[in-house]
Amino acid sequence: xHVVKIKPAREKSALHRHPWLFSGALAxxxxxxxxxxxxxxxxxxxxxxxxxxxxxxxxxxxxxxxxDERETIDRDFFRRRLSRAIQLRAGMDRASDAMRxxxxxxxxxxxxxxxxxxxxxVLQLLSAGPEAWREVLCDELQALTGARAIxxxxxxxxxxxxxxxxxxxxxxGELPTVTDITEHGLRYRVNVAAGQKTGFYLxxxxxxxxxxxxxxxxxxxxxxxYTGGFSLAALRGDARSVLSVDSxxxxxxxxxxxxxxxxLSSERAEWVEADxxxxxxxxxxxxxxxxLIVLDPxxxxxxxxxxxxxxxxxxxINLWAMKLLRPGGHLAxxxxxxxxxxxxFQKVVAGSAWDAKADMQLIERFTADVDHPVSLNFPEGDxxxxxxxxKV
Numbered sequence: 001x002h003v004v005k006i007k008p009a010r011e012k013s014a015l016h017r018h019p020w021l022f023s024g025a026l027a028x029x030x031x032x033x034x035x036x037x038x039x040x041x042x043x044x045x046x047x048x049x050x051x052x053x054x055x056x057x058x059x060x061x062x063x064x065x066x067x068d069e070r071e072t073i074d075r076d077f078f079r080r081r082l083s084r085a086i087q088l089r090a091g092m093d094r095a096s097d098a099m100r101x102x103x104x105x106x107x108x109x110x111x112x113x114x115x116x117x118x119x120x121x122v123l124q125l126l127s128a129g130p131e132a133w134r135e136v137l138c139d140e141l142q143a144l145t146g147a148r149a150i151x152x153x154x155x156x157x158x159x160x161x162x163x164x165x166x167x168x169x170x171x172x173g174e175l176p177t178v179t180d181i182t183e184h185g186l187r188y189r190v191n192v193a194a195g196q197k198t199g200f201y202l203x204x205x206x207x208x209x210x211x212x213x214x215x216x217x218x219x220x221x222x223x224x225x226y227t228g229g230f231s232l233a234a235l236r237g238d239a240r241s242v243l244s245v246d247s248x249x250x251x252x253x254x255x256x257x258x259x260x261x262x263x264l265s266s267e268r269a270e271w272v273e274a275d276x277x278x279x280x281x282x283x284x285x286x287x288x289x290x291x292l293i294v295l296d297p298x299x300x301x302x303x304x305x306x307x308x309x310x311x312x313x314x315x316x317i318n319l320w321a322m323k324l325l326r327p328g329g330h331l332a333x334x335x336x337x338x339x340x341x342x343x344x345f346q347k348v349v350a351g352s353a354w355d356a357k358a359d360m361q362l363i364e365r366f367t368a369d370v371d372h373p374v375s376l377n378f379p380e381g382d383x384x385x386x387x388x389x390x391k392v
Contacts, residue, residue, distance in 0.1 A: 001038070001039065001040055002029075002031065002033040002037065002039045002040070002054070003039065003040045003041075003042060004026060004027075004029065004033075004039045004040070004041050004042070004052070004054070004062065005026070005027040005041075005042050005043070005044060005046075006021070006025055006026060006027065006041065006042070006043050006044060006049065007025055007026065007027050007044060008044040009044075010024075010025040010044075011025075011043040011044070011049060013025075014041065014043075014049045014050060014064070014067075015049070016377060017064075017067055017377040018377055018378060019063055019064045019105045019108075019110050019375075019377070019378055020060045020062070020063060020064075020105075020110075020380075021041070021052070021060070021061060021062040021064075022059055022060060022061060023058075023059055023060075023061040025061075026061055026062075027044065032056060033054040033056070034054070035054065035055060035056055035057070035128045035131070035132070035162075035163065035164075036053055036054065036055070036128040036129055036130075036131050036132025036133075037053070037054045037132070038051055038052070038053060038054075038065065038073045038129075039051070039052055039053075039054050039062070041062060041064070048069045049067070050064045050065070050066060050067040050068075051064065051065045051066045051067075051071065051073050052064045052065060052129075053065060053110065053111075053127065053128055053129025053130075053132070054128065055127060055128040055129070055162050055163075056128075056163070057128075057161065057162055057163030057164075058127070058128070058161050058162045058163070059161070060127075063105075063110035063111060063127055063129050064110065065077070065108075065109075065110070065129065066108075075136050075139075075140070078109075078133060078136055078137060078140055079140045079143075079144075081107070081108055081109050082101075082102065082109070082114075082137070082140050082141060082144055083144055084107075085101060085102045085103075085107040085109065085114075086101050086102075086144055086145070088107075088373075089101060089371050092370050092371055095183065095184045095185070096181065096182060096183040096184065096205060097116075097117075097118050097181055097182055098115070098116060098117045098118065098181040098183065098190070098200065098202055099115070099116055099202060099371045100113070100114070100115050100116075100202055100203070100371040100372050101114040101115065101116050101121070101141075101145070101371075102114035103371070103372050103373060103381070104126070104381065105375060105378045105380075105381055106372075106373050106374050106375040106378055106381045107373070108375075109130070110127060110129055110130075111125065111126040111127030111128075111129050111130045111131075112124070112125065112126070112129075112130040112137065113126065113198065114141060115198040115199070115200075115202060116145070116147070117179050117181050117190050117192060117198075117199060117200070118179060118180070118181055119147060119148035119149065119176065120147065120148060120149045120150075120151060120175065120176070120179050120192055121141055121142075121145060121147040121149070121150045121151070122150075122151050122152075122153050122192050122198035122199060123137070123138070123141070123150055123151070123152050123153070123154075123171065124152075124153050124154055124156065124198060125137075125152070125154045125159075125164075126154070126156055126158050126159060126162075127158075127159075127162050127164075128162050128163075128164065131154075131162075131164055134171075138150055138171050138172050142172050142173075147172070147173065148173050148174070148176065149170065149172060149173035149174055149175045149176070150170075150171045150172040150173060151168075151169070151170055151171065151175060151192050151193065152167060152168055152169055152170075152171050153168050153192070153193075153197075153198050153199075154166065154167045154168065155167065155168045168193065175192070175193075179191075179192055179199070180261070181200070183205055183208070184205075184208075184209050184212075184233075185236070186232050186233065186236060186262055187258070187261040187262055188200065188227065188229070188232075188258050188261070189227075189254065189257055189258060189261060191254065195227070195254075196226060196251075196298075200227070200229075201226065201229060201296075202369065202371070202372075203336075203368035203369055203372045203384050204229060204230075204296070204334075204368075204369070204384075205369040206369045206370070207332070207334075207366050207369075207386060208229050208230055208233040209233060210332075210364075210366075210388075211230050211233050211234055211237070211292070211294060211332055212233035212234055212236055212237035213237060214237070214292055214330055214332075215233070215234035215235075215237035215238065215239040215242075215292055216237055216238045216239070217238065217239070217240055217291075218234070218239050218240060218290075218291035218292040218329075219239070219240055219241045219243075219289075219290045219291050219292070220234045220239045220241065220242040220243070220290060220291070220292045220293070220294070221242075221243050221245070221283075221290040221292070221293045221294070221321075221324065222234065222242060222243070222244045222245070222293075222294045222296075223245050223276045223279075223280070223293070223294065223295050223296070223297070223317070223321070224245070224246060224276055224295065224296050224297045224298065225244035225245060225246045225251070225252075225255060225271075225294075225296075226246060226248075226251050226255070226296075227251055227254040227255045227258055228244060228254075228255030228256075228258050228259060230294045230296065230332075231244040231255065231259075231269065232258060232259065232262060232264065234292070234294075235259075235264045235265065235268060235269060236262070236264060239268065239292070240268065241268050241269075241270070242268060242269050242270070243270045243272065243290075244269065244270065244271050244272065245272045245273075245274055245276055245279050246271075246272075246273065246274075246276075247273065247274065247275055247276065248273070249273050252271045252272075252273055255271060256271060276297070276317065277313075277316060277317060280317060280320035280321065280324065281320060283320075283324055284320060284323055284324060288324060289324055289325070289326045289329075290324055290325060290326065290329060291325075291326055291328075291329045291330070292329060292330050292331075292332070293321045293324060293325055293329070293330075293331050293332070294332045294333075295317055295318065295321055295331070295332070295333040295334060296332075296334045296336075297313070297314075297317065297334070297335075298336070299336050299337050299338075300313045300314060300335070300337050300340075305339070306337075306339055307337075307339050307340055307344070310335075310337055310339070310340060311340070311344070311348045314333075314335060314340075314345065314348045314349070314352075315348050315349075315351055315352050315355070316352075318331070318333055318348070318349050318352035318353075319352040319355050319356045320356075321333070322352060322353055322356040322358040322360065322391065323356050323358070325358070325391045326391070327391055327392070328390065328391065328392075329390070329391050330363070330388060330389065330390055330391075331360070331387075331388075331389045331390075331391070332366070332386060332387075332388050332389075333349060333386060333387050333389065334366065334384065334385065334386040335384075335385050335386070336383055336384050337383070338380055338383040340385075342365075342382070342385045345385050345387070346362075346387060349387060349389070353389075358391055359391070359392040360389045360390065360391055360392070361389065361390045361391075361392055362387060362388075362389055363388045363389065363390050364387075364388040365385070365386065365387060365388070366384070366385070366386025366387065366388065367382070367384060367385070367386070368383075368384040372384070
């Protein structure tokens with residue numbers, strides 16, 4: 001086993017049990033470990049810090065599996081960690097047959113995401129550590145859950161930073177012809193092979209229900225609607241009308257299918273394929289207005305290096321949404337950009353209100369649902385932030 005030493009005075013984050021160590025913190029190595037290999041990590045004086053997965057291509061050179069010197073990183077270790085993550089979710093009231101079973105670093109399994117859609121598990125291996133344990137992870141997940149199928153969606157761009165190829169495909173079992181899930185009484189069809197993320201935005205489950213509760217009698221505008229999650233929640237909440245906008249025709253087709261799976265009025269729903277940035281301006285030119293607007297855009301700032309450009313994009317869409325909002329109306333605005341802090345996001349949105357000359361009140365803050373826990377040792381895991389605002 002390779003031993004990796006940390007430079008003097010660079011061990012603080014590991015002592016605080018942060019799961020990452022960057023390349024600049026490491027002392028020179030005589031011999032380089034292989035990608036995904038478990039290494040023993042010591043401070044400059046030789047004191048044990050932890051067991052970590054090595055990634056020679058990534059700036060995040062080490063991701064810690066454990067800080068306990070007595071542990072061995074083997075099949076039994078992963079069985080215990082997976083079992084614990086699943087058991088922690090056993091008592092969660094989600095009113096859904098879809099949930100996140102493993103949330104990466106926050107479940108002490110760095111780089112591993114596992115989502116369940118009924119009898120199907122979708123697996124993401126986002127770093128070199130879980131990549132090296134792929135077969136073991138699949139075996140143990142199938143044994144622990146009895147899943148009918150395990151499908152891999154390791155096609156996220158972050159794998160390229162690890163020097164890993166993008167990959168997706170069936171790993172175990174057989175996919176059903178269709179994969180339908182139920183969430184708070186609404187049915188959705190999930191495309192685990194080609195949908196965004198692992199097929200659906202499970203993290204917004206509770207927030208969709210909240211939006212449904214605000215929608216009664218409202219004219220609703222849902223921007224970046226994807227497959228219609230917020231739109232269907234608003235329709236079931238008895239919205240007067242719901243206009244849903246997305247740039248993907250395939251996503252809108254899937255949204256129409258989801259609408260058809262439920263006993264909801266299609267006459268109150270309108271679907272528009274358009275660039276949201278341009279369409280918001282078009283709506284303003286037409287003097288349209290709404291009681292409830294949802295902004296749930298894609299990730300504008302995947303890292304801190306993208307924050308400045310992302311801030312301009314967030315400011316733009318929020319400014320135009322505020323102009324379209326009726327007095328007394330609500331704006332639910334989100335960022336899923338891990339590179340943008342909650343404080344900065346609120347500051348950007350406040351700047352939008354200033355430029356729009358809109359008097360806005362902060363009513364609530366949104367986060368990911370309870371099956372997406374965030375370790376206090378890993379604040380970077382708190383990626384989904386949202387604000388519920390009211391126009392005075």
